[in-house]
Amino acid sequence: MKNFILSLFFSFFPLTFADLGVDISIATSKESFACLLNQGYTFVIIRAYCSYGAVDPNLVTNIQNAQSAGFQSIQVYMFPCFPCGNPQNQVLELVEVITPYLEQVRDPIWIEATKYAWSTNQQQNQNFLFSMGSSIRSLAASTAGILTSQTDWTNIVGSNWVGSGGFTLWSIQHDDVPEINTDSYDFFIDYYLKQYEGPMTICNTTVNFDTDAGATLIE
Numbered sequence: 001m002k003n004f005i006l007s008l009f010f011s012f013f014p015l016t017f018a019d020l021g022v023d024i025s026i027a028t029s030k031e032s033f034a035c036l037l038n039q040g041y042t043f044v045i046i047r048a049y050c051s052y053g054a055v056d057p058n059l060v061t062n063i064q065n066a067q068s069a070g071f072q073s074i075q076v077y078m079f080p081c082f083p084c085g086n087p088q089n090q091v092l093e094l095v096e097v098i099t100p101y102l103e104q105v106r107d108p109i110w111i112e113a114t115k116y117a118w119s120t121n122q123q124q125n126q127n128f129l130f131s132m133g134s135s136i137r138s139l140a141a142s143t144a145g146i147l148t149s150q151t152d153w154t155n156i157v158g159s160n161w162v163g164s165g166g167f168t169l170w171s172i173q174h175d176d177v178p179e180i181n182t183d184s185y186d187f188f189i190d191y192y193l194k195q196y197e198g199p200m201t202i203c204n205t206t207v208n209f210d211t212d213a214g215a216t217l218i219e
């Protein structure tokens, strides 16, 4: 019933109850960030690490551009490289680049766990993600989160891996509705963000659309 009432609210006041934001993985100009801000997107999540195993070459410029355009909420995500191994070293590489900007970048640091070159052995994927999360906490002094869909999560680590406790969830549910469905992912400690649409071209850049579910969640 609560969800039903929430849905009604959302259909009438979509911008009142959820903070809308975007995530980006390409070089984006200050003008483009300013344009996004103007269109009502109040937070941005920038790719910080690429799946080929290196810090995203656009990371620093994107953080600077977002900041100078006026974004007050900037987060980052890592698309890790499972075949490269050594998740701790991948976090270290990021920390070396991002440390001067940690004042501007908010918790958590996200790890993307979507379809990619993961092991067919779920235990190995679990160990990798667990180690990467621990490294983010210890080396970057940040909380850690996971960007995933229910299908991806089930394929990569199994649907009931309880070792994921400690990760905040950024849920991929491309249903074009900013409201989050809390029925899934019981094993995450918190529901924080939802990616509800994308990728799309807007303001001369390409983004996915996200919502801060923190304000919209009841139980």
Ligand SMILES: *[C@@H]1O[C@H](CO)[C@@H](O)[C@H](O)[C@H]1NC(C)=O
Residues within 6 Å of the ligand: 029, 031, 032, 035, 203, 204
């Ligand atoms: C987008 O690109 C066009 C063509 O280069 C330019 O005129 C326009 O100002 C740009 N808009 C933004 C928001 O960057």
